[in-house]
Amino acid sequence: MKHCLVFNYGSSTLKYAFFKGLRKLRTATLKAKSVEDCKSIVREVLRTAQRVDLIAHRVVHGMDMDSPMLIDHAGLQKLRELTLFAPLHNTLALAGVEVCIQELPHVPQYAIFDTSFFKDLPFTSRAYALPTELYQKGVKRYGFHGISYSYLLQETARLMKKRVNTLNLIMLHLGSGASVCAVQKGKPIDTSMGMTPLEGLVMSTRAGDLDPGVVLYLLKMGKTPEEVESFLYKECGIKGLTGDGDMRRLIEDARKGVRDAEKALSLYVYRIKKY
Incomplete structure (x- = not known):
């Protein structure tokens, strides 16, 4: 059974959890507001880990990425490019990824994107009223906190004993960063955050x-x-x-x-x- 280490880089904290299969073994939330904080914490977590078969990183901005990404050479370059769109969050995640590559170069790593949840937003929610060429270059609304909303959606369906595709919900994520999301028949149709986590x-x-x-x-x-x-x-x-x-x-x-x-x-x- 694989041992997985998961990192969640927030705007003011770094959370991590160890899993054996689907069973959570250990978790912690630590204050981390700088790249150096992140590097130090990640390095210490790796130092105390007895076994790591796979590492997953929450990455806030993935633009149009609709699934987890293997962080190989090309994946690492993609993460560097994405820091332009979410410098506060993605820069911290990139720092953590680079430490993991240094310390455990043979352990596979994956990026899980917050934006993937909103990949099918309708055009009316996705677009700004700007020239079309800007939309084609990526200037559009992506939405964030998608991993959190995906969990909320699944958990709400479980608690209400309903199928996900029957749910119409207003969901909120309230932390240091905050957003609201509308779901219709189990699919997100609008959200308060836009091209970056600054909106809303x-x-x-x-x-x-x-x-x-x-x-x-x-x-x-x-x-x-x-x-x-x-x-x-x-x-x-x-x-x-x-x-x-x-x-x-x-x-x-x-x-x-x-x-x-x-x-x-x-x-x-x-x-x-x-x-």
């Missing part, structure tokens, strides 16, 4: 839906594209409104009557209700 709901450090004019304004004020990118991924959302992106602290402060926390929580909830 208010998040821990991301603003969600934003007038593109704000980006133009920041560029005209002298910020570089790299500075704007870092700002939008790391300094907005709940953190921008209150100075701290921790949702647990936000809720505690709101309960205590801290005005900035109350306003931020109201905005967070309003955006969810709006969707």
Whole structure:
């Protein structure tokens, strides 16, 4: 029976789990906000592992990839190309993959993409109202948290004792990153995130839906594209409104009557209700 190691790279944590067949042996969630954090954690996990036959990595952005990808030489190059579309998440995953290649070069590795769940989104949900040539070059809505939504869909069907293809659902993924997804007859028909994980709901450090004019304004004020990118991924959302992106602290402060926390929580909830 194969021993499998699974890594899940989030925007603020790194989760891992060991499986023997389908049986979970061990799991942990650790804070990891930088490439160096990820490399250190992955290296330590591999060091303490007694046996690893296969490694699977959650990768946030896979563009139009509709199935898991073997990470061979070509697969590794593809992962490097994909960091352009989700720099916060894919860069962390790439760092973990490269450590695994260094430490266990003969163990097969696979990338499992969040975006694959949304591969059949209808055009009305997939497209932006931009020139067609941009759509053909990949400028379109992909959706994220697909692995989470796939699990929710299957588990809901099990609990309700219904077939997946009979379910009409509104599902939410609420963490440091947050999104909402609509499912009709077991298939996703819309979602709040778009070409990148920046679109949609208010998040821990991301603003969600934003007038593109704000980006133009920041560029005209002298910020570089790299500075704007870092700002939008790391300094907005709940953190921008209150100075701290921790949702647990936000809720505690709101309960205590801290005005900035109350306003931020109201905005967070309003955006969810709006969707």
